[in-house]
Amino acid sequence: MTIREFGSRAIPAAPWICALFGILFFLAGWFLIAKTYQNPILAPSPREVAISLIDLLRDGSLLRDWTASLRRVLIGFFLAAGISIPLALLLSAVSPVRWLLLPLVNLLRPIPPIAWIPMAILWFGIGDASGCFITSIAAFFPIFISSFSASTSIETQYLRAARCLGSTRWALLTRIYLPSSLPGIWTGLRIGLGQSWMAVVTAELIAAQSGLGYMIQANRLQLETPRVIVGMITIAVTGTVMTAGLERLSRHLFPWQHLP
Amino acid sequence: MAAFLGRSLGSTQTGKISVRNVTVRFPAKARRPTGTSGRLIAALDGVNLTIQPGEFLSLLGPSGCGKSTLLNVMAGFLRPTSGEIEIDGIPVFEPSASRPVVFQNHSLFPWMTVVENVAFGLRNTGRSRPQESALRQLEHVGLRSQADHYPAQLSGGMQQRVGLARALALEPPVLLLDEPFGALDAQTRLLMQEQLLRLWEKQGQTVVFVTHDIDEAIYLSDRIVVLGIHPNSPRGDFAIPLPRPRHPHIRHSPAYREIYETLFHLIRVESLKSFSSGEAFPAGASPA
Numbered sequence: 001m002t003i004r005e006f007g008s009r010a011i012p013a014a015p016w017i018c019a020l021f022g023i024l025f026f027l028a029g030w031f032l033i034a035k036t037y038q039n040p041i042l043a044p045s046p047r048e049v050a051i052s053l054i055d056l057l058r059d060g061s062l063l064r065d066w067t068a069s070l071r072r073v074l075i076g077f078f079l080a081a082g083i084s085i086p087l088a089l090l091l092s093a094v095s096p097v098r099w100l101l102l103p104l105v106n107l108l109r110p111i112p113p114i115a116w117i118p119m120a121i122l123w124f125g126i127g128d129a130s131g132c133f134i135t136s137i138a139a140f141f142p143i144f145i146s147s148f149s150a151s152t153s154i155e156t157q158y159l160r161a162a163r164c165l166g167s168t169r170w171a172l173l174t175r176i177y178l179p180s181s182l183p184g185i186w187t188g189l190r191i192g193l194g195q196s197w198m199a200v201v202t203a204e205l206i207a208a209q210s211g212l213g214y215m216i217q218a219n220r221l222q223l224e225t226p227r228v229i230v231g232m233i234t235i236a237v238t239g240t241v242m243t244a245g246l247e248r249l250s251r252h253l254f255p256w257q258h259l260p
Numbered sequence: 261m262a263a264f265l266g267r268s269l270g271s272t273q274t275g276k277i278s279v280r281n282v283t284v285r286f287p288a289k290a291r292r293p294t295g296t297s298g299r300l301i302a303a304l305d306g307v308n309l310t311i312q313p314g315e316f317l318s319l320l321g322p323s324g325c326g327k328s329t330l331l332n333v334m335a336g337f338l339r340p341t342s343g344e345i346e347i348d349g350i351p352v353f354e355p356s357a358s359r360p361v362v363f364q365n366h367s368l369f370p371w372m373t374v375v376e377n378v379a380f381g382l383r384n385t386g387r388s389r390p391q392e393s394a395l396r397q398l399e400h401v402g403l404r405s406q407a408d409h410y411p412a413q414l415s416g417g418m419q420q421r422v423g424l425a426r427a428l429a430l431e432p433p434v435l436l437l438d439e440p441f442g443a444l445d446a447q448t449r450l451l452m453q454e455q456l457l458r459l460w461e462k463q464g465q466t467v468v469f470v471t472h473d474i475d476e477a478i479y480l481s482d483r484i485v486v487l488g489i490h491p492n493s494p495r496g497d498f499a500i501p502l503p504r505p506r507h508p509h510i511r512h513s514p515a516y517r518e519i520y521e522t523l524f525h526l527i528r529v530e531s532l533k534s535f536s537s538g539e540a541f542p543a544g545a546s547p548a
Contacts, residue, residue, distance in 0.1 A: 160337055161367040164436075165381035165426065166357025175380070179371040256371050256410045 044226040049233070052226035061215070066234060069200050069211040072128060076135025077196045084140050085185060088147035105144065113138040113199040121207050130207040131200055138199035139192035146191065150184020151177065183254050190246045197239045274348050275433035275466030277334065279309040282343035284329050303329040305491035306343070311466055313433075318469045318477035320523065321487035322531035327470045330487070331438050334468060335361045347434060357385050359434035360427035364442045366419045368411035368426070374398065375407040378426045385430065397429040398422075400459060417448040421455070428459055435460075437469045441476065453479055454508060461505060474523045478516060479506060486523065488530040496526055 004010075011017070027046060034045035056062035091098040113134050120130040154177060162176045204213025212231050219227040251258045283306050288299040303326040311317050319327040332338040334345055336355040345352045347359065355361075360381065368377050375394050382390035398404045401421040403414075411419055420440055427435055440456075441449045453476060460467055471477050477484050481500050488495035500519060502510055510516055 157363060157365060157367040158369060160335075160355070160361070161363065161369070162380070163355035164335055164337075164357070164359065164361045165430070166384035167380075168384060171380075171384055175372075176369070179369075254371070256412065259410055259412050 041223050041225050044229065048226040049229045053230045056227065056230055062230065062234065065210060065212050065215040066238070069204065069213065070238070072131035072211065073135050073196050073200050076132045077139045077193055079132065080136040080139035080192060080196070081143055081189060084144035085147050088144050089151050092148055092151040109141050114202050117203060117206050120203070126207050126209060131203045131211065134203035135196040135200050139196040142191040142195055143188040146188025147181070147185045150181035154180050183250070183257050186246070186250050186253070190243060193246065194239060194243055197242060201235055273313060275313040276348055277311040277434065277466060277468070278346045279307055279330070280343050280345070282307045282330070282333060282340045282345060284326070284333065284338065285341045302492055304340070305493045307493050309485060309494065311468065313466055314464050316460060316467045316469065316480060316482045318471055318481040318484045319487060320471060320474065320477045320484050320527065322472060322489065322527060322534050324534045325487040325489050325530065326492040327487050328438055331361070331436055331468060331470045335359060335436050357381055357430050358432050359436055360430055360432055361436045361438060362423045362427050362440045364439040366411070366423040368419055368422055370411055373408050373410055374403065374414070374422050377411065377422055378429050381426060381430045394429055397425045401425045401455065416444055417452060420444065420452060424456065424459065428463060431463060432465060434466045434468070437467065439470055439472070442471070450508060456480065457506060474520060474527060475511065478519050478523070479511065484523065486526055489533045495530065498523070
């Protein structure tokens with residue numbers, strides 16, 4: 001017999017079972033509403049959505065749109081990460097550069113990615129380039145902020161300990177600064193990827209001829225509501241899987257952060 | 261580096277520390293060393309001290325007497341406002357692997373396993389077979405079986421033993437300890453003191469041990485320097501003539517009691533000053 005604290009869980013799988021019930025409740029509610037209103041445009045039933053899903057999978061258009069969106073997200077995300085991480089490290093290490101650029105970054109940060117869409121269209125037209133620009137803007141700030149705070153918040157004690165153990169500058173950088181700030185950078189990447197994925201849909205609603213956002217918009221105009229919902233569900237599932245995947249990966253990359 | 265290369269195991273030739281007229285001043289509020297402006301508090305006020313090679317010396321004093329500050333200057337973390345410290349004739353101006361520090365909060369690197377923490381200094385100083393030396397050192401502190409754990413998986417006492425192993429692995433001529441057992445429970449603390457003595461008897465380096473615990477200081481030391489408040493400078497210098505190796509029961513001997521009484525009254529006077537003035541230099545405060 002094991003000792004448990006008051007208020008702790010009796011069944012380890014309880015959260016998963018509850019989550020499943022939550023989703024089932026939602027679906028039941030949805031069924032009920034669809035049944036009551038009998039209106040396939042305003043309230044299509046889950047069955048109609050499932051049929052649309054199969055149709056869209058059969059003709060390959062869902063996969064095409066999904067790939068288009070994902071490609072824009074990944075290009076924008078890696079672009080943002082490639083610029084914002086080195087920039088954050090540079091700003092944390094070199095004071096004059098920090099004084100020069102940090103106010104500028106902070107000034108640009110409150111502009112939501114959606115507000116950049118008109119400029120994106122003017123500069124890059126309708127299509128891939130605009131989408132990538134928007135996704136990179138969306139990912140840039142969360143990654144930058146997390147990386148910057150991670151690399152500036154290293155504890156003096158670790159630096160002192162490293163130095164009195166004969167650490168060279170190189171060892172200080174690679175074995176102290178880097179590993180201590182990587183979990184923070186990783187958090188930024190996770191948030192950045194999520195933001196990027198949300199932004200791509202917004203961008204495609206306006207500035208694209210393909211992708212899940214475009215697909216939603218086009219089907220709305222044709223009153224194909226079940227297909228709109230298929231698009232929404234695809235967005236939800238993909239975003240969840242991406243975030244959970246990065247979280248899982250962090251357990252392997254930073255085992256010391258996930259000790260039993 | 262020269263001091264480091266001159267190191268020899270168990271030698272009583274290296275590890276002489278000369279503290280000459282060391283003063284450290286901090287602004288009353290910001291608590292950073294400064295040149296002129298603002299009201300200044302002296303964390304150390306013209307301290308002179310010579311520590312012989314192989315000597316186990318404790319810096320004993322109440323909170324705010326500057327004992328940790330003095331250790332930080334010896335470690336090379338903190339530049340004194342005036343005066344200087346020489347170790348074997350070489351001025352201290354930066355931290356060095358020839359005088360590692362064991363910290364109160366252990367400061368093990370959480371992203372490295374226990375054995376990697378111990379091997380860190382060995383790799384930095386280019387020793388051969390760092391991994392094997394680290395494992396051997398862990399065996400000395402009885403933690404070989406925890407080598408692949410992360411520090412967060414260990415108890416407080418174990419963490420501090422790794423901290424000790426990490427410093428001792430370098431076989432340094434000088435070892436600096438800043439209230440290393442201050443955060444441990446009373447029983448673990450006594451065992452740690454014994455283990456430290458055993459390890460030190462093997463290597464025989466110069467040890468500077470900062471503590472506010474009179475009992476701990478007497479049990480461990482060859483010599484105790486009591487630091488006082490207003491001015492923050494030595495009040496007494498006591499040789500501890502207790503025989504070695506020391507058994508924990510030595511605490512019950514009349515000689516021990518006598519030293520304890522003397523130190524108790526001296527420390528009490530200084531503590532009361534700090535207690536009533538309320539503007540003593542706060543313990544542990546130091547410039548970033």
